[in-house]
Amino acid sequence: MSQQFHRAIVVGGSSGIGRELVLQLAASGCQVASVARRSEPQGEGIKTYVHDVTDFDTIPALFQQLCLELGGLDLIVYASGVMPAVGPDEFCFAKDKQMVDVNILGAVAWLNEAAQRFGQAGGGTIVGIGSVAGERGRAPKPVYGATKAFFECYLESLRNRVGTKGVKVVTIKPGPTDTPMATDHVGKKLPAAEAARQILVAARAGKRVAYIPWKMALAFFLIRRLPSPIMQRLKF
Numbered sequence: 001m002s003q004q005f006h007r008a009i010v011v012g013g014s015s016g017i018g019r020e021l022v023l024q025l026a027a028s029g030c031q032v033a034s035v036a037r038r039s040e041p042q043g044e045g046i047k048t049y050v051h052d053v054t055d056f057d058t059i060p061a062l063f064q065q066l067c068l069e070l071g072g073l074d075l076i077v078y079a080s081g082v083m084p085a086v087g088p089d090e091f092c093f094a095k096d097k098q099m100v101d102v103n104i105l106g107a108v109a110w111l112n113e114a115a116q117r118f119g120q121a122g123g124g125t126i127v128g129i130g131s132v133a134g135e136r137g138r139a140p141k142p143v144y145g146a147t148k149a150f151f152e153c154y155l156e157s158l159r160n161r162v163g164t165k166g167v168k169v170v171t172i173k174p175g176p177t178d179t180p181m182a183t184d185h186v187g188k189k190l191p192a193a194e195a196a197r198q199i200l201v202a203a204r205a206g207k208r209v210a211y212i213p214w215k216m217a218l219a220f221f222l223i224r225r226l227p228s229p230i231m232q233r234l235k236f
């Protein structure tokens, strides 16, 4: 059965996929708290909150504040993410740390709060925007892919913890999507608005895992099975 959302937090709602999710949720009548470092203009049903997810200590209080101001919560989306350009021979710890901080630790800090609240309430939906990049260790983006592999495993663990209490945990695995993050990607990209539409369909249906678009599931079914020596030769 398709669930309608009435009160939502979108972390990473200022740009790309997160911004489209904010706009589409608001257009469906949902009250949305959009959280990011940049403050996008507010619209009907949207309130923006300036926040850096690496300010980990401030997250528990901000989460409680948003739930109070929204008058409850039935959906949280963690869409914040960074993927700095990394050269083929570059090993830059500062960039690696930024990815771990935003893509992993910020996600854990926000979604631990949500899992605890939803578990106690006996319902709610948690959506994590992972990536197909987490499926194999790829030469061009060692740490970005590893953060997405971590995120997928963490979300599965949350599902196994709070899923029995009525909480839905939805892992989203987009392929290339047309957003500021993917400007370097030369191949075909899904428009961000279409990605957001498909993500909301999966969230409303309470799916465990959704590839966006679904054809990515077929491609990565094969890629997951490629022997390591072949992966080593592929430069993708």
Ligand SMILES: NC(=O)c1ccc[n+]([C@@H]2O[C@H](COP(=O)([O-])OP(=O)(O)OC[C@H]3O[C@@H](n4cnc5c(N)ncnc54)[C@H](OP(=O)(O)O)[C@@H]3O)[C@@H](O)[C@H]2O)c1
Binding pocket: 011, 012, 013, 014, 015, 016, 017, 018, 019, 035, 036, 037, 038, 039, 051, 052, 053, 054, 079, 080, 081, 082, 083, 102, 129, 130, 131, 132, 173, 174, 175, 176, 177, 178, 179, 180, 181, 182
């Ligand atoms: N585009 C793709 O091809 C693609 C494919 C697979 C997965 N994804 C994933 O989809 C998610 C959304 O990415 P996107 O493509 O929509 O990229 P985007 O347009 O660059 O959006 C990234 C979002 O993350 C937020 N963010 C980054 N650092 C932050 C920080 N320190 N604190 C708070 N928010 C922060 C940004 O907000 P501020 O800068 O305003 O803080 C922005 O709202 C990411 O997790 C990404 O890994 C993207």
